[in-house]
Amino acid sequence: MPYDAPSDLDTFREEVRDWLEENCPPSMRTPQTEDEVVWGGRREKFKNPESKVWLERMAERGWTAPHWPKEYGGGGLNRDQVKVLNQELSRINARIPLHSFGLWMFGPALLEFGNEEQKKRFIPDIIHGRTRWCQGYSEPGAGSDLAGLQTKCEDKGDHYLINGQKVWTSYADQADWIFCLVRTDPTVKHEGISFILFDMESEGVETRPIKLISGSSPFCETFFSDVKVPKDQLVGEVNGGWKIAKRLLQFERSSISASGFGAARGSGALELEDYAKIHVGTDSDGKLLDGDLRGRIADHQMYAKAFGLTVRRSQEQAKAGQEVGHTASIIKYAAAKMNQDKYELMIEALGTEGLGWEGEGFDKGAKMITRAWLRSKGNSIEGGTSEINLNVVAKRVLGLREHQ
Amino acid sequence: MSFVLTEDQEMLRDTAINFTRDELPVKHLRGLRDSGKNGADPEARQKLAELGFFGVLIPEEYDGVGMGMVALGQVMEAQGRTLASTPILQTACIGASAILLGGSEAQKQEWLPKIASGEVTTALALDEGSHHNPAGVATEAERDGQGYTLNGAKKYVQDGHHADVFIVVGRTFGEAGDTHGLTLFLVPRDANGVSVQTLNTVDSHGAAHLTFEDVHVPESHVLGAADKGMDILEPVLDRGRIALAAEMLGSSRAAFEMTHDYLQTRKQFGQLIGSFQALQHRAAKMFTDLELTSSCVSAALSAVDDQRNDIAELASLAKAMAGETVHLVSNDTVQLHGGIGMTDEHESGFYMKRARVQEALLGSASFHRDRFAQINGY
16 A cells, blocks of 8 residues: 655654665665666566565555555655655665656656546556556657657557557567557548557567667667557547647656756766876876866866756746746757767767777776767657757747748 | 745845836946946936845845845846946945955944945955956055055956945965965055046946055955955855856846847748747757756855855856856847847847956856866866
């Protein structure tokens, strides 16, 4: 059962602290490697057994989704309590118990647009990490122009029949279910799209991983041929999916960029300036020897700091009830720029040490940075390209008009 | 750290915005320029005093309103919006802070009520070269029995052409480049040996070069401990930098809004120019920079009120970010207005010219990037 939080914040903080002390396993308070990240779902292997215990304990209290309603297994906490919980988690360097597109993107949209039966059916499994979701949005001919999608969904009386192809489907090959945009009316654009859910083990679903310039990738091409979907798995109205799709994109942009693509500082790893000091050298005052690089690093660190302050400001303003609509696009644009600048500077600071691909002769950490640099090129493409986000800012925030 | 204004702060902000919009619009600055008044306006100074703006940082016991730095930031942002030429930065922020942080009780009682009432305005006489360099002071301050004798020159002192009292940074020890050995002095404008050369500046606000020739300063006019002036000077400068960053944010916002309006009214090729994607993206990028700068300015202002220990880092962050933003926005304002933006008749040029002055005062973006890197140990 989800947890019944006390009303007093200080009492709550003490309870959280005591509970974490007792329930957060020791190995869950250390930095984790990428292959130890828990995504949940039917195929989750839990490389570290304590990560399973940690997930179960957190999910039991609803604390994997602390602000979701209790009736579906969420924590039912208010904003202040969520803040306290997060502070206490980061105080002990606790690992995130569950990484999940369900928690970050699909769940919030379903809570807003799903019917009661759908919420009861899908939300608890998301909270407990029993179902891993993937996102069926982009198609080969519909990337930035998402509403141009063609995947066909026909009403066959007692079921829907789906045919088409998706691309850039993150972790499709490891996901259990997909939330998917499909075309239910080919004669209109935005008004002919529906939002549908189905099991990735359904007959007719095939996935193929896509290898990227960084050498690996979470992305897949996904094919649907005559996939049968029960009718109660359509969310919202037939042809009413675009509204849900857009709302979900806001959740996606916020979740991608709130962490600055994981560029948050202080995780114990070496920072950009540390690499520069090691590989470029310093003078007797501790200043970087390459003055130009030093200035550009400072410029970047200032941007990163300004970014962090802006995320905090928009959270505080939202809390104070001020309008912060569409800051998601501003933050997504800035986060992509910031992360790409960071890795370009990293590569420059590392010099030839940053140019290794695999095998011996290069530092292991440096090789990870090289891959991360290549991966970061996707930041201004995935989740809405920077150009699309600038369009959103220009049109929605600044009210500039379409070309006639 | 707080990013949301209290009710009192919001009221002060609205008062300041209405006042500068109605009484000190850009047109007013143009008038001061065209009539050769060099940015000085005694009437405006009186009104600012009546509104209590000079006493925002000064506690009530010294006749101020004691509202703090976030509040002062609202006044600065408002005056930045219309490029108002006022003594607020030099007097209400820098002068008041220097006396609050460095003054003896007697000095506070003597000066703070006069500052709060607008009776006395101040100007910081620090830099001696064409770039901000607090340690570079060479002006000699020699002990002379009952006090000190000053000899030296100060360049581009903001408000120097009309301030009543100068806060002069002199060297009592060591040589130019040393951070120790500085001392702060209160020097009345009419003291013997002080000469003021008024400057006609690009932003029409004016400034002054000052020369000190055997100027005697009594012991009672030393601010803080002799030889240890940097202990007061740095925090005072940081308050000034943060307040100036708030002013720059106001100028950037106003220039951006003017450009935004133009994008929505000007037609070319039968289209509103604001419908061209190339211009939309420029507008969106400017807006993003404005948002980031706004966060830095808010954080820095509230850091002073909260007495946080990262004020220096946030001051450099705010001043550098505001500098980059006002530079970009003021240039794009001229460019996006096209031909009319190049004319004296239009206001865009005023924003660009004032922007360069704001950028140079109290340390350029390069100065603050360097300081930021140093604070962060690289």
